[in-house]
Amino acid sequence: MIHVSDPSVTAAAAALEEPGAVVLARPGVLVEAGPGWFARVTEAATPTAPAPALRDVGRDPRRWPAWWWALLVGLGMTGAGLGAAAITLGPVLLWYDRDYLGMTLHELHAANHHLVHFLQHDRITMAGTMVAIGALYTGLAVGGIRRGWPWAREVYLLSGAIGFPTLFYFLATGFVEPLHTATTIVLFPMFVAAVRRAPHAPRWHLAPEGPEPERRRALVGQLLLIVTGAGLFAGGAVISVVGLTGVFVPTDLAFLGTSAQALEVVNPRLVPFVAHDRAGFGGALMAAAVAITLLSVWGWRRGEAWVFWTLAAAASAGFLPAVVVHGAIRYTDFIHLAPVYFGIALTGTGLLLARPYLCAKASPRPKD
Structure with a gap:
């Protein structure tokens, strides 16, 4: 002993x-x-194995390894988020939105001159979160699942197990969005294929321990990222509950200069329409938060630069659009945005402290 x-x-x-x-x-x-x-x-x-040969995979999807499917889900989430952002910055409403509401964009603006901007702010924030999830899944697929890290599959599985079921929020809001439903129908089978396929033989190669001060600074950075992820999960849960119940928070109504009851008088379907966006954003935020938290807990390794860049990309995609769109529509209430500012500060500080450790040059790894 x-x-x-x-x-x-x-x-x-x-x-x-x-x-x-x-x-x-x-x-x-x-x-x-x-x-x-x-x-x-x-x-x-643990001894590591050489990279598995992929020469026999070919074009047959039945032979594709798990990380290919996980990568497709990540890229699909990124594409869906960018598409949602393009729609929001363009027509804002698609044909099925107009059919459900029975109103055009001009009629919404006439009903409340802040309403269109409010819808844009919700949807851009949601789109940024979708891109963040895409970045996280892509990083986990290429940097983790491909190399046989058991925890990478668990992070991917737990995040998706929270994110995909949020489609059923429509049972509470009453609005079924065809594009959201179609995206889920396409990506979910790929998600299942990624988590059900046999994992790769492990082929990790850890970097040397490195200087102790560097490790201790990275440990503080790790703690900050874990706190950020936990805070985002709590925020996503609150947003989901609000979206499925009261829909608006006081700062929302102050920005709109109206009440939920007044909006219901304008159109009884208007509040459920907003509720769908709000609750969906909360669900996506929880899925991203689980991935951030668990990647920070389980994936902290010296020389694993992909962990740093995955978290940095997810943070940029999630936080920056939220700040920009709030500023663009002049919804700048400090209390409303305080969690975003706090998250940026924690994430930025944590990544700066951890960068020398995570991005340290590692010994050569087995070739793919």
Whole structure:
């Protein structure tokens, strides 16, 4: 039995090389090492296999590996988010929106001159979150699932298990959006294929431990990203509940200069229409938050630059459109935007602290 008294993954892995060795870590070691220490030690002590040959895969989808399907879902989410943004910045309403409401864009503007901008702000924020999810899934597919990390599949699975069922929010809002439904119908079978396919043989190659000050700064950055992800999940849950019940928060009504009852008088379907966008955004935010939190908890490895760039891309796609669209429509209430500003500060600080650690040059890996 060997007692480990320092947080070095290398020391624990070396101890495990002795046949029959049992390694015990003191509580202080686990605190200093941060989340995922046992997994990192196991990975360091586990022989890796060469990259699986893909020459026989061909064009037959039945032979495609799991990470190809996961990548397709990520790219599909990104494309859907960009498409939603293009629609919002262009016609705003599609034919089925107009048919459901029985109103044109000009009639909405005439009913309340802030209403169209309010719809745009909800939908742009939702589109940014969809692109963020796409970035997270793409990173998990290429950087994680492709290389056989077991936790990468779990992150992908748990995030999707929250995101896809939010389609059924329509049971509460009463509005079925054809484009949202079609996107889910196309992507969900790919998601299932990604999580049901046999995982790749592991082929990770961990970078050396590196300087202790660098690791400790990255540990603080990891904590900040975990806090951000947890906060986003709580925010998404609140937004979902609000979207499925009261729909508007006080700052929304102050911006619109009206009440929910007044909007219902204008058109009884107007509030359910807004509720669909609001609740859908909350569900997407929870799915993104789960991926951010678990990627930060389980994926923190020195030299794994893809983790840094995946989180940075997701943060940029999620936060920046929200700030820009609020400024563009002059919905700049500080209390309303405070969670966004706080999230940007935490994420930016966390990524800056962790960049030297995550993006450290690793030893050569087995070639694909």
